[in-house]
Amino acid sequence: MKIGVLGTGTVGSTLASKLVALGHEVRMGAREANNAKAKAWAESAGRGASAGDFADAAAFGEIVLSCTLGEKAVEALRAAKAENLRGKVVVDVSNPLDFSRGMPRVLTGSAGESLGEQIQQALPDARVVKALNTVNAGVMVDPRRVGGESDLFLCGNDAAAKTRVAALLKELGWTRIHDLGPIVSARGMEAYLLFWLTLMGAFKTADFNVRIVRGES
Amino acid sequence: MKIGVLGTGTVGSTLASKLVALGHEVRMGAREANNAKAKAWAESAGRGASAGDFADAAAFGEIVLSCTLGEKAVEALRAAKAENLRGKVVVDVSNPLDFSRGMPRVLTGSAGESLGEQIQQALPDARVVKALNTVNAGVMVDPRRVGGESDLFLCGNDAAAKTRVAALLKELGWTRIHDLGPIVSARGMEAYLLFWLTLMGAFKTADFNVRIVRGES
Numbered sequence A, B: 001m002k003i004g005v006l007g008t009g010t011v012g013s014t015l016a017s018k019l020v021a022l023g024h025e026v027r028m029g030a031r032e033a034n035n036a037k038a039k040a041w042a043e044s045a046g047r048g049a050s051a052g053d054f055a056d057a058a059a060f061g062e063i064v065l066s067c068t069l070g071e072k073a074v075e076a077l078r079a080a081k082a083e084n085l086r087g088k089v090v091v092d093v094s095n096p097l098d099f100s101r102g103m104p105r106v107l108t109g110s111a112g113e114s115l116g117e118q119i120q121q122a123l124p125d126a127r128v129v130k131a132l133n134t135v136n137a138g139v140m141v142d143p144r145r146v147g148g149e150s151d152l153f154l155c156g157n158d159a160a161a162k163t164r165v166a167a168l169l170k171e172l173g174w175t176r177i178h179d180l181g182p183i184v185s186a187r188g189m190e191a192y193l194l195f196w197l198t199l200m201g202a203f204k205t206a207d208f209n210v211r212i213v214r215g216e217s
Helices: A012-022 A035-045 A054-060 A070-080 A113-122 A157-170 A183-203 B010-019 B034-043 B054-060 B070-080 B115-122 B161-173 B183-201
Strands: A002-006 A023-029 A049-053 A063-066 A091-094 A125-133 A151-157 A176-179 A209-215 B003-006 B023-031 B049-054 B063-066 B088-090 B127-131 B151-156 B176-178 B206-215
Touching: A002 A012, A002 A054, A002 B088, A012 A023, A012 A035, A023 A035, A023 A054, A035 A049, A035 A157, A049 A054, A054 A113, A063 A070, A063 A157, A070 A113, A070 B070, A091 A113, A091 A157, A113 A125, A113 A151, A113 A183, A125 A157, A125 A183, A125 B049, A151 A157, A151 A183, A151 A209, A157 A176, A176 A209, A176 B183, A183 B176, A183 B206, A209 B183, B003 B010, B003 B054, B003 B070, B010 B023, B010 B161, B023 B034, B023 B054, B034 B049, B049 B054, B063 B070, B063 B161, B070 B115, B070 B127, B088 B115, B088 B161, B115 B127, B115 B151, B127 B161, B127 B183, B151 B161, B151 B183, B151 B206, B161 B176, B176 B206, B183 B206
Parallel strands: A002 A023, A002 A063, A023 A049, A063 A091, A091 A125, A151 A176, B003 B023, B003 B063, B023 B049, B063 B088, B088 B127, B151 B176
Antiparallel strands: A125 A151, A209 B206, B127 B151
């Protein structure tokens, strides 16, 4: 499949490299078409990897992963242009963390609106699915590194889009995927990050995740 | 042990009844000394159960559980009087949810300060431990009802207080308890509630919990 990845940071490059390794064609998009990190990634990631600006990557992908910093996500998707994303599945991987203060904190979500909803509002013709934001980049592409089976969550307004994203997550190795409903559930998925950060501080590692325990599981 | 329980709702009465069943002496405290729910609970809960106002329950307990609605917790603890709580372990079970709007939401926590911290600030001579707020009342006192072993979290500034609370949690049936550090970690534990509410909406049950998966577990 052709996949666009917006963002050149750890999350974007980790996901992009894994997707290339799985046989997908991946175009990494950056603000500028000649972004050094994106070009270096495309040269090293092997067959199927390419680089461009946000709009190039969005136009290229059948699915587009939004992997910029949360505070830049809406801006990056606007630069990617709505016409390049119309009807497409946009996976919102980012978290609205504010790194400008001493302790990262969720900016939106618990304040009444999530980044996932903001992205869906900014791109009404795209099919936004929130996913992968609840784990570290290394865990996203290697779920078993936490030491056992654990759970991933997604939400979005379009059932077919969620089915496609779930299939992609299974390719990444995820076996336990919970559909949490419409995109408004991004509020809960983003608020979880404050809990995740607290756990990371206590455990002194990002290699962990949660597993839901309930009657059926 | 003598335990004070502040609050006559589902959380307070569920915990108080279980603690009586475990052989503890429990005084349930309400705003008014002749509160009908507290008196009815004391009459039905059996040997060791009694009722009073917030100050009575606080003076009675060696450990005091704060189980009122989150938005009333600081007010209830002020009514319980600081001199009745000096040096004591105060377990903050509540969540700062705002039920006045359509969808419950966390009021504090992600906004930069948690209810747990507010309670510790209001009672500088008490030893506040946040615990039990991440599960439903029924699960608090019967951890296995979710269908397997799952995890509980606590935080607070006083290590000895956390050890005492962990011992009490073990009496309730909890085997996997994570110390998340000082009371500031209540921000993460309270933000988790928005995630919990999202899961509850998707699962259509409150009988679930999370289990941490990481190398050692």
